[in-house]
Amino acid sequence: MIKKMQSLVCRECGKEYPTQDIHVCELCFGPLEVKYDYAAIKQVMTREKIASGPHSLWRYVDLLPVEGTHFIGLHAGFTPLVHAKNLGAFLGLDNLYIKNDCVNHPTLSFKDRVVAIALTRARELGFETVACASTGNLANSVSAHAASAGMKCYVFIPGDLEAAKVLGNLIYRPNVVEIEGNYDDVNRLCSEIAGERHWAFVNINIRPYYAEGSKTLAFETAEQLGWRAPDQVVVPMASGSLLTKIWKGFKEFEKLGILDSVNTKINGAQAEGCSPIATAFREGRDFFKPVKPHTIAKSLAIGNPADGYYALKTAAESQGAMDAVTDDEIVESIKLLAQTEGIFAETAGGVTIGVLRKLVKQGRIQKSDVTVAYITGNGLKTQEAVVDSVGRPFRIPPSLSHFIKTFAIEESA
C-alpha cells in the first residue's frame, strides 16, 4: 500500500503536523485536515481498480486516511443510488436520484461511514477505547462498531434523551454516560475529557480522519452515475462537515482524473428551528450566528456548527444555495419520499427533500439537471416525528363483507 497521507494541515494557517491524534492547530487553533500525496495516489487509483474492489466504502481506500488493511466496519457504504422517477415526476425533475443511506450498515445512517474510518484509524494509532458525544445516530454507530471490533466504548449523552435512543446504544453494551445537564454541558465535559484521557473521541481528537469518511458519499455517487458528477446535490447540514466533504470528494476524483470535470452545485439544507448556516447564506453573510436549536430534526440540531464557515464557503465556491424548512414541511417531505419512492427517512431526510422542493420552486434546480438528494438516516429511528400524521389502520371484524364494504369493492358474481 502506498504512503498516501503526508500530514495533517491547518485549514487556516497551513502549518503541518504528523498524522497523529490531534485536531486543532497549536499555533492558531484552526481545524486540521488530512493532506494527501495525490501524485502517488494517481499512480494506483483508477476506475477499474475501484470497480474491482469490495462492495463497501473500502473500495475507495486509496483516498481514505488509514495506513493498513485491517479495517473496522466492513459493510459500511456502497448504498443504493435510486433513480427517483416518481418523486422526480412530482417535482418536475427528469433526473432525480436519492442516495439512500437509510440502509447503510450496521446502524442505518451515514454515520457508519465516518465511524468505520474513525475506528480503523483509532486502532492504527494504538487506541483501545473509543468515545463520542452524541444524541443518536453517531452514538449508535460508535457503539456497534466498537462492539464488533472488541474496543472499549464510552458514549456521552444528555440526561433527558428519549428512552428509545438510549436503548439504541445500550443494546451494544457500551458505557453509556448520562450527563446531568443539557447539550452544552455534555459538549463542554467531553472536550475536557478528551484533553485528559488517552481515548479516541471520534468527533474530537480523531475528527480529521473521521470527517474524511463522508467523502465516500461523493465517490459512490460519481461511480453509480457512470463516472460523472451530478449537476446538483442537496445535503443536510448539522456541523456543515458533510457538505464540505462531499464537495471535496468530487474535487479529489477530478484531480485524479477519475472524473473528467466537476461542475456540481452543492446545496445545503437545514431546519428552520436550527438554521445558523442557511440563515447566514440567505442574509449574504460569510459568518453565522449561533442559535439555540428547536426542531424535530434533532440529528441536525447543532446551534454552533464547527464547519459552518467552511460550508458557506463551499456553497459560494460551487455556486450552490442553502435554505431551511419548518417542522411541518419536514414531516410532509418525509411522507412524500415514503409515498413516492418507498423510502422511509428520518427527520434529516425530510429536511433534505423539503429544501429540494424549495430549490426547484425557486428555479435554482432545473428540470434536466442530474440531481442527487442525500438521505442520511432511517425513519424507524425518528418515528415520533410522524406518528400523529400518518393516519390509523382500518379496523374491521374478520368477515369478507365488512372488508368489501369498507373498501367499497364490488362483490364478484
Next chain:
Amino acid sequence: MAKLRFHIRYPEEKIPSPILYEIGKEYQVVPSIRRADVRETTGWMDVEFTGEADEIDRAVQGLRQKGCMVDPIELNVVE
C-alpha cells in the same frame, strides 16, 4: 498550571468593551488570542487561558456573566 482553549463570541452590544482585558484583571488567568474576527455587529476570538484550572472556570463564568458565549475550541461536538 492549566492551559485551556475556548471559542468566545461577543454579542453586538459588547463589541466596544475591553472584555478580555477586564477578565485578565478580575481573575488570575493569562489570555492569549490566537485568532479573532471582530466586526461592527459580531465578533469572536479563539483564546487560550493559562492559570489554575478552577480560576479558569471562574473566568469562563465571568465571561458568560458579561454576556459572552463561551464554547470549547472544537465548538459543538455533540452530534
